[in-house]
Each structure stands twice: as structure tokens, then as C-alpha cells.
Amino acid sequence: MPDGHTTFGPFVLDGTARVLCRDGQPLPLGQRAFDLLAALADANGAAVDKDTLMSRAWPGLFVEEANLSVQIAALRKALGKRPDGQEWIATVPRVGYRLPRFSDSEAPRGPSVQRPVVAVLPFATPPDDAEQAYFADGVVEDLITALSRFKTFAVVSRNTASSYRERGLGPEEITALGVRYLLEGTIRRRGPQLRVSVQLIEAETATHLWAQQFDGDGSELFAFLDRIVEAVIGFVEPEIRKAEIERARRKHPGSLDAYDHYLRALPLFRGTSAEVRAEAIRLLEESVRLDPGFATGLAYAAWAYERQETFGLGATPTERARGLQLAEAALVAGSDDPLVGAISGLVLMAFGGQWQRCLAMMGEAVAANPNNPTVLSLTAFCNMMFGDLDFARDLYLKAFQASPGALDNYELLVGVGLSDLFKHEYQQAADWSLRSVAANGDWLAAYWTLAAAYAHLGRIDEARGAVTAIRERAPHLRVSSMIRNGNRFPQPFRTERHDVLIDGLRKAGLPE
Incomplete structure (x- = not known):
């Protein structure tokens, strides 16, 4: 209530x-x-x-x-x-x-968003191995703690999840309790080696969404425990997000609530065409209209307007004002959500010039949830443009390694490449950009990083090929629009870093 x-x-x-x-x-x-x-x-x-x-x-x-x-x-x-x-x-x-x-x-008065619920069940161990039982308890406890930092789903308490197993409840009965996803596992020992098997299950259909095995040395339990938790979180969060998007896609349009509109916007949100961006904005605006207190929806709506600046013809004054309004509202509604803080910080920098506040908010978000790849990538982006460049590159790599199955991993790959470009490591920049293109052949940032890297390497024909790919996907893009985009960032970083990109695109033949 x-x-x-x-x-x-x-x-x-x-x-x-x-x-x-x-x-x-x-x-x-x-x-x-x-x-x-x-x-x-x-x-x-x-x-x-x-x-x-x-x-x-x-x-x-x-x-x-x-x-x-x-x-x-x-x-x-x-x-x-x-x-x-x-x-x-x-x-x-x-x-x-x-x-x-x-x-x-x-309907009860209050937020309309019903987050999906995840239960981490006790891991199975041999009945006569107290050490493994102790280790299994540590795995479950740390997984619950790490998952609880994500605010787009709720996590059942450890005691409640244990009661499901003790009472012998099956997926159908657990579903009746409102749980949508189950995370369960087993731990086995062979000599000094431990093998941990983990699987994510959609409770309603008993469908296995993901499974993984981890092998480690039993003499280094804490290091092994940390590795398991980081890896599991990196796979589980994007798998739940994909399953929720598919669930929303199957629902009848007339039955969509605020959370469903947000989910339907997520795949479109990352599009680069004007039509796709407009539909993402429409869905997100409908989400916050249905529930003005839905912090994640507010933050993503603000971010959708910011992407007009990055990938469109530039945000209008009305769009800028709306983006700032949504970001501030998201911070009020989701003051405890690291993802909301990171997204809002980006928008406040892009539309309000609040770059120092942005960096501070990003640091707080990473400290609050160091396992969220979106938090890591946004923090990396802001540091890449006007902060610690080496720190930015390391964060991009950490985000990608932690969540290789994430929907937006191509952004992480090109982030590493753009960091290398700013460090004048042009071959490395080209290599990472090509990996991003392989992951998503429509991602503009990969092509403009690739074009600039090839141009600085003197590989002009290949640079022009990358510019052709840019113009096929975004005919409006010009050097002038890239300069306008870069003007959001403070000096001296803009000249030291962004001008490397601009000079490369000029050499590659992008029209002024």
C-alpha cells in the first residue's frame, strides 16, 4: 500500500x-x-x-x-x-x-508497474559435505545481494526462497506466489576442484533460459565465489530483460501497462532511424503518462530525447526541455536506483551542461551497482569524453566481459575503440570498431570510429567505404552535426579528444 x-x-x-x-x-x-x-x-x-x-x-x-x-x-x-x-x-x-x-x-492507488520477481533457490550440495554447504550458502546470499541492486526486477528474500525448496514446491506452485524467474544450481566436488552449475528458469512455463558451468579451485573459495557471482549476474540480467521484452511483445496492445510500454521501447530505443526513435519516444511517453512515478520509464524517456542529439538532426529546444524535466523527475522517483542516476546524469550533461554533476552521479552509480553493464557503459562514456580516458576504457571492457550477451554489447565494443582512437591507437580502434559492426551492422558510432581510424592510418579507400556505410544509414549526418554533438563536452577535452574524430572523418570524406 x-x-x-x-x-x-x-x-x-x-x-x-x-x-x-x-x-x-x-x-x-x-x-x-x-x-x-x-x-x-x-x-x-x-x-x-x-x-x-x-x-x-x-x-x-x-x-x-x-x-x-x-x-x-x-x-x-x-x-x-x-x-x-x-x-x-x-x-x-x-x-x-x-x-x-x-x-x-x-486497481489499488499507487504505482501501476509490477516488476518481475526472481527467486534464488538454495543450491544443491552433497548431504555429507559441510564445506560445500557453507560455500553454497555464500553463493546464494551474494547472488541475492547483487541481484537486489537491479531495480527493474524484485528479488525474493533468502528465507522465503528457502521455504519453497523445503516445502517441495514446483515451478507452477511458485508461480502462484508471484515469482516469474527461478535461479537454481548445484555444487559438486572432484578432489580439490569444484564444479558449480547454474540455470535460469522461467517459472510459468518451466523453460530454461540460460545455463552455465563454472570450474574452480576449492582452495580459493572466495575468489571463485566472486567470479561466479559476477558471471551469473552478467548473464541473468540481460536474459530476464530479453524474456520480459518478448512477454510484452506478445501482449495485446489494449492490455499494455506502463512497464509493457517501456519494454516495447527498449529494442527501438537503440535504433538510428528517425522513425524508430520517434516510436521509442512515443512508447516511453505513454509509459510515464500511465505511471508518472515509474523511475526507469522516466529515465529512458529522457535518454530517448538525448539520442535525438547524438543520432538525429539535433534535439529541438522543446525536446531539450522535456529531456531535462524527465531526468529530474526520474531522480526524484528513483533516488535509490543506480541505473536511473546514471541515465539522468548523462541527460543533465548533454542538455544542461552539468558535466561535473554528471561525473559525480556516475561514480555514485557504479559504487551502488558495479555489476550493471549499462551503468558501467554510461560512466565509461562520460569519462571517455571529459574524464579519465584509461578508466573509461577499462570500464567498457569490464561491462562487455561481465555481460557478453547484453542487448547493447556493440556499444561497449565501439566504446573501447573510440577510447583507443582518442589515445591515437588507430589500429586498435579499427579492430574494436569492426567487432562492433559484426555485432550490429547498423550502429553508426562503429562506422564513424572506423572511418576516422582508417583515415588516420592512411587507409583512405577503406575509410571512404566506412563513410559510405554511414551515409546509407544516416544520410543527414555531416561533419557540422558531429561538431555540434561534440560541443556538448567541455574544454580542453573537446579539442584534445573529439577533434581527433572530426579530423579523421574529414580525411575520410564525410561532407561538411
Whole structure:
């Protein structure tokens, strides 16, 4: 109950005053009954397991399950029957209880975005190996901590996830509790060597989305643990994002909510044509219209306007103002989200000239979530343009190595190449740009970095070929627009770095 109220049917549950009203008239409820109803209402249609309900109504106390049954019976009597004759509180066999999912007309007041939920289940180990059990607990705990830093999905607590395994719940039963993705694994030993197998499962369909094995030396457990966590996070986050995009794509347009519009915009957001960028902006604006408090949607909408500056004919004054407005609103709504902070920092620099604030925000974002490849790449970009160039290149590499399956890995590859270009390492710049082209043949930044690198190497024919590829994809692009784009960045970095790109593009034949 984010604003203290939840509405369902004729009822209004006021969490601040701790009152339940039916048609405006208060109904008497005891403290335990109210806490149970609030827990069910917060789940918005998902089942709530008995352990969670009991810990909510009897925090810190051990009570018999029969007490829960008595309170649920009292609640059902107080609520009466639904119009269809069914109970308001439904029993979910082997799990717990649930309130019906709210209809549009009964939706609870508060954020409309329902983030996907991930559960990290206890890893399986041989029953007689206490050391491996200790290591498995460390893996699960660190994975939950690292995943919890991502705000685009929620993570079930360790105790709750353990209860799923202890009670023998299958994917279908866990899905009834509102969990969408399961991360599980096994640990085996052969001599001094450990093998850890991890898999990501979409709970509703029991579909395996990703699996990986890790082999390491049992004598260096902590180093092995860190390597597993970094690798798993690097694969899991983009796989969940891809699965969520596909889920949104399959939904009927009339049923899309704020989160669905944001997901549908993500693949388009990275397009370079004016039509694709316009559709991404439309979807993101609709997302924030449906939920003005959706911080990630606000940040990406602001970023979509910034990309008009980078890849279009330049953002209009109206687009600049809107981008700044969205970025500031995102910071208010998502003050605890490192991704929101990094994106907003970029927009504040690009449209507001706040480059010192940008670098400070980027540093805070990386410290808060060093495993988010988008946070790493944005921090790398800003440092590449007006900060520590070596630090920028290292961050691009770390982002790519941590998440080689990310949707935007071609941006990371060309980021390394552009860093090399600014360091006058032209052959390396060309090599990394070619890797980016191989990953995404329409990415303009790869071609303009490649053209400049070839030109500085004296390979003019190849440089002109890269310019031809640019003009095929962006006929509007000129040297003057690249200069305008570079004018966002402060001196002396602009002259020392960006002019290397401009001079190379001139030599390669890009029209003025």
C-alpha cells in the first residue's frame, strides 16, 4: 500500500489509519486480521505463502498454523461473499491464500508497474559435505545481494526462497506466489576442484533460459565465489530483460501497462532511424503518462530525447526541455536506483551542461551497482569524453566481459575503440570498431570510429567505404552535426579528444 490505501470491490483498506471500510462504513477488524489482509492486498492477486502471512501477523513469534486458519476464517466472515458467491480470500493448495487480482476499475492507488520477481533457490550440495554447504550458502546470499541492486526486477528474500525448496514446491506452485524467474544450481566436488552449475528458469512455463558451468579451485573459495557471482549476474540480467521484452511483445496492445510500454521501447530505443526513435519516444511517453512515478520509464524517456542529439538532426529546444524535466523527475522517483542516476546524469550533461554533476552521479552509480553493464557503459562514456580516458576504457571492457550477451554489447565494443582512437591507437580502434559492426551492422558510432581510424592510418579507400556505410544509414549526418554533438563536452577535452574524430572523418570524406 504505497500511499496507504488499497481498493478492492466495495472495500477500502487504509494502511495509515489501519481501518477497513465497506461502502464507506468501517468494519471492525483485530490487529492480526488487519495485518493478514494488508499482506494479501499488497500481493495484488498473487498468492502469499503461509510462512509470510504468519511472520506478518505474528512478527518474531512462533505460532501454530491453526492460528492462521482461525484468523482467515474470521476475515472471510467479516468480508462476506463476492458477487459471484465465492470467498474474497481464496485458498491456494499447498501454498497459502490470495485475494483476487484487481480489475482496472478496482486497481489499488499507487504505482501501476509490477516488476518481475526472481527467486534464488538454495543450491544443491552433497548431504555429507559441510564445506560445500557453507560455500553454497555464500553463493546464494551474494547472488541475492547483487541481484537486489537491479531495480527493474524484485528479488525474493533468502528465507522465503528457502521455504519453497523445503516445502517441495514446483515451478507452477511458485508461480502462484508471484515469482516469474527461478535461479537454481548445484555444487559438486572432484578432489580439490569444484564444479558449480547454474540455470535460469522461467517459472510459468518451466523453460530454461540460460545455463552455465563454472570450474574452480576449492582452495580459493572466495575468489571463485566472486567470479561466479559476477558471471551469473552478467548473464541473468540481460536474459530476464530479453524474456520480459518478448512477454510484452506478445501482449495485446489494449492490455499494455506502463512497464509493457517501456519494454516495447527498449529494442527501438537503440535504433538510428528517425522513425524508430520517434516510436521509442512515443512508447516511453505513454509509459510515464500511465505511471508518472515509474523511475526507469522516466529515465529512458529522457535518454530517448538525448539520442535525438547524438543520432538525429539535433534535439529541438522543446525536446531539450522535456529531456531535462524527465531526468529530474526520474531522480526524484528513483533516488535509490543506480541505473536511473546514471541515465539522468548523462541527460543533465548533454542538455544542461552539468558535466561535473554528471561525473559525480556516475561514480555514485557504479559504487551502488558495479555489476550493471549499462551503468558501467554510461560512466565509461562520460569519462571517455571529459574524464579519465584509461578508466573509461577499462570500464567498457569490464561491462562487455561481465555481460557478453547484453542487448547493447556493440556499444561497449565501439566504446573501447573510440577510447583507443582518442589515445591515437588507430589500429586498435579499427579492430574494436569492426567487432562492433559484426555485432550490429547498423550502429553508426562503429562506422564513424572506423572511418576516422582508417583515415588516420592512411587507409583512405577503406575509410571512404566506412563513410559510405554511414551515409546509407544516416544520410543527414555531416561533419557540422558531429561538431555540434561534440560541443556538448567541455574544454580542453573537446579539442584534445573529439577533434581527433572530426579530423579523421574529414580525411575520410564525410561532407561538411
